[in-house]
Amino acid sequence: MTTGNANRTPARTFPDVCVRCATCMAVCPVSRVTPRFPGPKQAGPGAQRFRSASEASVDDWIELCTSCHLCDTVCPAGVPISELNLMAKAKFLDERGRTFRDWLLVRSDLFGELAARFSGIVNPLMKNGAIRWLLDRLLGIDRRRDLPGYEYPTFRQWFRTRPAPEDRKPEVAYFYGCFTNTNETDVGKAAVALLEAHGFKVTVPPQRCCGIPRLGIGDLRGAKEMGERNLDLLLPTVRRGIDIVFSSTSCGLMLRHEYGRLLELPGAGELAMRLFDLCEFLARVRGEGESVVRFRPLPMKAAYFAPCHLRSLNIGLPALELLRFVPELDIRVIEAECCGLGGLYGFKKEKYEIAEEIGKDLAEEVARMQPEILLTDCEGCRMQLRQLTGIRTLHPAQLLRDVLQG
Amino acid sequence: MKRWDLIVIGMGLAGLTAARTAMEMGAKVLVVGRGIGSLSLFGNTIDVLGELNPETEMESGIRGWIAAHPDHPYARTGAEGIVEALNAFRTLFPPPYAFAAIDGRNSLVPTGAGTLRPTYLLPVTMAAGASMRREETLIVGLRGFKDFQGDTVSLHLRCRGVTVSLPRYGLEGATALALARLMDEAPFREGLGEMIRQQMAGEKFIGIPAVLGLKDPAGVLKTLEAITGARVFEIPMLPPSIPGTRIFHRFREALIAGGAAFHMGHPATGAAVENGRCTEIYAENPPLTSTYRADRFILANGRFLGGGLWAEMNRIREPLFNLPVFQPGSRGEWFREKFFQPESHPIHRSGILTDADLRPVDEEGRVILRNVWAAGSILAHHQAIEEHSREGIDIATGFLAARRALSA
Numbered sequence: 093m094t095t096g097n098a099n100r101t102p103a104r105t106f107p108d109v110c111v112r113c114a115t116c117m118a119v120c121p122v123s124r125v126t127p128r129f130p131g132p133k134q135a136g137p138g139a140q141r142f143r144s145a146s147e148a149s150v151d152d153w154i155e156l157c158t159s160c161h162l163c164d165t166v167c168p169a170g171v172p173i174s175e176l177n178l179m180a181k182a183k184f185l186d187e188r189g190r191t192f193r194d195w196l197l198v199r200s201d202l203f204g205e206l207a208a209r210f211s212g213i214v215n216p217l218m219k220n221g222a223i224r225w226l227l228d229r230l231l232g233i234d235r236r237r238d239l240p241g242y243e244y245p246t247f248r249q250w251f252r253t254r255p256a257p258e259d260r261k262p263e264v265a266y267f268y269g270c271f272t273n274t275n276e277t278d279v280g281k282a283a284v285a286l287l288e289a290h291g292f293k294v295t296v297p298p299q300r301c302c303g304i305p306r307l308g309i310g311d312l313r314g315a316k317e318m319g320e321r322n323l324d325l326l327l328p329t330v331r332r333g334i335d336i337v338f339s340s341t342s343c344g345l346m347l348r349h350e351y352g353r354l355l356e357l358p359g360a361g362e363l364a365m366r367l368f369d370l371c372e373f374l375a376r377v378r379g380e381g382e383s384v385v386r387f388r389p390l391p392m393k394a395a396y397f398a399p400c401h402l403r404s405l406n407i408g409l410p411a412l413e414l415l416r417f418v419p420e421l422d423i424r425v426i427e428a429e430c431c432g433l434g435g436l437y438g439f440k441k442e443k444y445e446i447a448e449e450i451g452k453d454l455a456e457e458v459a460r461m462q463p464e465i466l467l468t469d470c471e472g473c474r475m476q477l478r479q480l481t482g483i484r485t486l487h488p489a490q491l492l493r494d495v496l497q498g
Numbered sequence: 499m500k501r502w503d504l505i506v507i508g509m510g511l512a513g514l515t516a517a518r519t520a521m522e523m524g525a526k527v528l529v530v531g532r533g534i535g536s537l538s539l540f541g542n543t544i545d546v547l548g549e550l551n552p553e554t555e556m557e558s559g560i561r562g563w564i565a566a567h568p569d570h571p572y573a574r575t576g577a578e579g580i581v582e583a584l585n586a587f588r589t590l591f592p593p594p595y596a597f598a599a600i601d602g603r604n605s606l607v608p609t610g611a612g613t614l615r616p617t618y619l620l621p622v623t624m625a626a627g628a629s630m631r632r633e634e635t636l637i638v639g640l641r642g643f644k645d646f647q648g649d650t651v652s653l654h655l656r657c658r659g660v661t662v663s664l665p666r667y668g669l670e671g672a673t674a675l676a677l678a679r680l681m682d683e684a685p686f687r688e689g690l691g692e693m694i695r696q697q698m699a700g701e702k703f704i705g706i707p708a709v710l711g712l713k714d715p716a717g718v719l720k721t722l723e724a725i726t727g728a729r730v731f732e733i734p735m736l737p738p739s740i741p742g743t744r745i746f747h748r749f750r751e752a753l754i755a756g757g758a759a760f761h762m763g764h765p766a767t768g769a770a771v772e773n774g775r776c777t778e779i780y781a782e783n784p785p786l787t788s789t790y791r792a793d794r795f796i797l798a799n800g801r802f803l804g805g806g807l808w809a810e811m812n813r814i815r816e817p818l819f820n821l822p823v824f825q826p827g828s829r830g831e832w833f834r835e836k837f838f839q840p841e842s843h844p845i846h847r848s849g850i851l852t853d854a855d856l857r858p859v860d861e862e863g864r865v866i867l868r869n870v871w872a873a874g875s876i877l878a879h880h881q882a883i884e885e886h887s888r889e890g891i892d893i894a895t896g897f898l899a900a901r902r903a904l905s906a
Contacts, residue, residue, distance in 0.1 A: 093770070093771045093772070094768055094769070094770050094771070095768065095769050095770075095771055095818065095819050095820045096766075096767050096768030096769050096780070096818050096819070111803070113737055113803070114736070114737040114738045115533060115534055115538050115539060115737070115738060117674070117675060117737075117738045118534070118538040118674075118675055118737075118739075118740075119534070119538075119675075120673075120675070123673050123675070123676060124673070124675045124676050124679055125676065125679070126676075127668070127669060127670060127671040127672045127673075127676065130671070131673055164763060165533070165534075165762050165763030166533045166534035166538070166762065166763070167532075167533045167763075168532060168533035168534070168535075168536070168804060168805070169533075170532060170533075170765065348786070349783065349784065349785070349786075352784060352785030353784040353785060360785055361785035361786075364785050364786050365786065375500075376500065379500050403762065403763070404763065406761050406762070406763055406764050406781070406783050406788065407761070408528075408759035408760060408761055409754065409759065409760075412754075416757075424755070425751075425754050425755065427747065427751055453679065
């Protein structure tokens with residue numbers, strides 16, 4: 093017998109579900125550091141009551157929301173606050189227009205492969221002071237922000253050219269995401285190595301950018317297009333009964349939840365059912381007792397940071413569960429909310445200082461803990477942690493791969 | 499699929515206490531909650547039974563009070579159970595940021611409405627409020643901070659009040675969280691201390707909104723007291739509550755370090771029941787429904803705000819397990835005539851009836867689900883608002899529910 097009533101989810105854009113309790117005001121990283129953003133209560137359901145489709149948007153602060161989703165996770169009334177913000181942001185930017193920079197940044201998937209091919213030239217250029225000055229002045233990409241380097245060959249090329257492993261093992265597909273493909277290929281290699289060590293044959297289905305950068309600039313139509321393309325590319329895999337794992341928690345949140353909940357794309361539910369975070373997947377495999385893979389002892393002091401979008405996936409901290417299997421690893425959780433980078437947010441000149449100020453809390457906590465290594469599942473958090481602390485920062489899968497036994 | 503020893507539904511003080519108690523008994527615990535729980539709203543001090551006269555010693559007073567209230571959740575835990583649970587709570591907060599009762603009795607502390615309210619355990623940052631003398635107290639408001647109206651507070655408390663500018667420009671409209679974060683920075687709190695010192699006229703006590711930092715509130719207190727030469731106390735105010743957030747953070751830190759898991763943001767919306775036992779619960783995270791399995795479940799998701807109880811047009815329901823809810827006979831009897839009056843509204847007595855072990859029972863007293871326990875404000879027959887007993891009920895019943903669940 094099943095009890096309960098699952099269908100009491102309120103209409104999504106109905107602001108009166110908010111009881112004005114201000115719980116969200118205790119977690120919003122942006123209003124924590126600047127009074128320029130009124131906070132989720134005001135910006136979301138508060139302002140929503142005054143918004144009208146027929147009137148021009150006046151929410152000139154709405155762009156300051158980083159879409160971290162922390163407000164959604166703490167709300168006792170189930171108000172989709174960040175979604176209200178996103179809709180308002182989309183309307184505001186549809187009316188005001190987007191900058192060339194925003195147009196460019198959300199298409200990094202298109203020029204990423206090319207930049208990777210010429211990384212020998214591109215990477216030094218992006219460190220060049222004059223170029224950074226120009227990017228800062230002409231485009232508004234803050235020159236204080238470290239730009240990630242490109243890597244060649246890309247993950248996809250590496251995967252395609254590696255010798256095919258033996259065929260009889262159960263198959264699992266991998267969604268690597270743009271950043272792994274062109275900027276942090278080792279994360280992908282580590283994911284493949286870990287999955288293979290746990291007895292799987294890894295395949296890499298054709299895939300595109302998940303589209304989450306476009307949500308960041310309120311481009312719902314663009315995000316939908318990316319979603320539709322990915323569904324076309326990924327659904328054949330799940331229809332064969334194959335699970336897909338992702339190593340980027342932001343790509344994962346987009347694929348697993350935003351395609352369905354926000355963008356209402358047909359087939360999104362079908363994909364979501366077979367989509368797993370890499371560490372969630374591995375923790376589950378280990379929990380079921382199949383092929384217990386052992387890790388070598390690693391006497392090291394490590395600190396783990398839980399990305400906002402991981403929290404929003406609502407799967408707990410599976411990476412931490414796995415890291416606790418490494419003997420002698422002193423692994424602690426960093427008590428801080430949000431790194432502040434917010435994906436492309438922290439690269440933008442007008443938002444750089446907000447991102448840096450949010451990250452300061454995290455950096456202080458790290459300084460207090462004095463770890464030898466930092467671990468986090470999100471590429472944005474890793475970039476921010478590297479820049480703020482200078483400490484070696486990896487995806488948990490990379491560390492786990494390094495201590496695989498045998 | 500993973501199977502937990504215990505799943506706690508709800509992240510308020512009752513759920514967190516249950517989770518910690520069970521974790522310390524060696525259980526694998528999952529805490530699921532629709533949101534962060536009520537600590538970040540009201541959590542400030544620990545009320546146990548504020549209606550007891552401050553002259554009365556709590557431990558002996560509560561014993562007699564329980565005898566006169568045999569249906570109350572405290573009758574399940576007993577006075578010893580309350581004391582044991584409160585002691586366990588206090589071990590989570592070692593000095594300097596410790597909780598203590600003054601003299602083992604209730605104390606009256608100032609509120610953000612300018613009233614005095616009785617409470618039991620005080621964090622170190624509020625202790626001085628209990629011994630303030632009106633004529634020697636300065637109430638400090640912060641310019642541009644809307645959640646604390648220093649003028650109103652000082653007027654009602656009949657103290658002198660001032661509003662000081664913050665030691666940094668551009669902070670008008672800053673939130674409680676933003677201010678608490680700034681207080682964690684030494685130059686900011688030193689600057690504020692100096693601003694306050696300049697406004698003083700020989701006062702020996704200073705009341706300030708409860709924003710004295712999240713990381714090291716005792717350190718902030720020490721700085722302000724050193725600069726002003728007075729005893730400083732925080733005054734609880736409108737939500738969000740910074741002191742409550744500190745409590746939540748401390749629990750979360752301890753629970754995660756001890757191996758418990760948190761799944762926050764999606765309510766438990768359904769449960770599977772077989773042969774009088776709950777086997778799994780479901781949480782909606784569209785487009786997915788997550789399934790969580792455990793041997794035991796503790797229902798600690800509060801009342802109407804937390805989602806533990808639903809008020810429909812004509813009756814009150816428990817939406818997860820469809821448990822019977824003790825409630826007034828009809829909607830017409832839910833409320834008294836006036837909103838503010840000394841007696842409780844009858845709707846506030848509604849809730850889940852349980853056996854001595856806190857397992858939900860039907861009207862005849864029969865256990866409904868053998869592996870489900872209830873804790874916190876969802877329980878029937880308390881009037882937490884009028885009794886000033888909210889946190890005490892949460893801590894004592896959360897503690898007992900976990901003990902009983904794990905020994906079952």
